[in-house]
Amino acid sequence: MTASATLTAPTTLTAPPGDMPSDPLMERLQWRYAAKKLDPARAVPQDKVERILEAARLAPTSSGLQPYEIIVVSNKDVRERIKPIAWNQGQITDGSHLLVFAAWDNYTAERINMMFDLTNAVRGTKNEGWENYRNLLLGMYPQRGAEVNHQHAARQAYIGLSAAMMAAAFEEVDCTPMEGFDPAALDEILNLRARGLRSVAILPLGYREADKDWLVNLTKVRRPREQFITEV
Numbered sequence: 604m605t606a607s608a609t610l611t612a613p614t615t616l617t618a619p620p621g622d623m624p625s626d627p628l629m630e631r632l633q634w635r636y637a638a639k640k641l642d643p644a645r646a647v648p649q650d651k652v653e654r655i656l657e658a659a660r661l662a663p664t665s666s667g668l669q670p671y672e673i674i675v676v677s678n679k680d681v682r683e684r685i686k687p688i689a690w691n692q693g694q695i696t697d698g699s700h701l702l703v704f705a706a707w708d709n710y711t712a713e714r715i716n717m718m719f720d721l722t723n724a725v726r727g728t729k730n731e732g733w734e735n736y737r738n739l740l741l742g743m744y745p746q747r748g749a750e751v752n753h754q755h756a757a758r759q760a761y762i763g764l765s766a767a768m769m770a771a772a773f774e775e776v777d778c779t780p781m782e783g784f785d786p787a788a789l790d791e792i793l794n795l796r797a798r799g800l801r802s803v804a805i806l807p808l809g810y811r812e813a814d815k816d817w818l819v820n821l822t823k824v825r826r827p828r829e830q831f832i833t834e835v
């Protein structure tokens with residue numbers, strides 16, 4: 604398989620379980636994998652990057668607070684500095700863009716009010732139930748420890764990470780979700796703590812270099828449906 608091949612299953616995929624029909628979404632979800640080798644000669648076009656970012660922006664979050672941001676690192680020098688604090692994973696520099704998912708370090712009254720005020724401004728209404736809900740969160744979140752709040756925010760960031768991965772597959776763009784990096788060191792490189800952010804996951808985007816990727820032809824491994832889904 605050449606690096607330019609698209610949507611041909613990279614793995615020896617088994618047939619969909621049972622009589623599950625193949626469809627375009629399932630094909631792309633089977634096509635995607637956590638690429639180990641990206642082609643440094645191929646850059647992801649900006650319109651595709653924008654749609655991947657938009658999928659993350661549209662991802663739902665608890666109470667709609669969107670308690671994270673995405674830093675798009677296309678600068679090669681910055682990615683060269685990030686690579687050694689991320690287990691020297693080559694996808695960071697071989698890809699063309701690195702998305703850094705950075706969660707709020709805490710839920711403050713200011714941040715909660717910012718999102719509730721935005722909702723009122725966008726919808727052009729002020730609703731009593733919504734204001735009661737604002738007060739409920741204001742009475743709950745800021746009083747909790749910062750670490751509990753950050754962990755909650757980080758879980759929301761992972762929803763965005765997932766949306767970005769699915770959108771990348773839809774765009775036939777390869778990516779590698781990564782937790783294999785030193786978050787404190789990355790925060791330092793990108794000066795995130797000064798912005799009240801902490802990195803939680805990173806996602807290089809690029810195109811697989813299939814002939815140099817040991818994973819590309821290995822069968823995708825997932826527990827069978829009966830060991831994964833319980834129907835009650």
Ligand SMILES: Cc1cc2nc3c(=O)[nH]c(=O)nc-3n(C[C@H](O)[C@H](O)[C@H](O)COP(=O)(O)O)c2cc1C
Nearest residue numbers: 635636637638639692779780781782783784804823
């Ligand atoms: C949150 C998260 C963190 C991961 N961290 C890394 C990583 O640092 N390096 C890496 O090569 N793969 C990483 N992976 C890839 C997983 O190992 C991979 O997604 C999993 O084995 C399933 O395989 P598939 O994605 O190829 O289908 C990570 C995946 C997720 C979801």
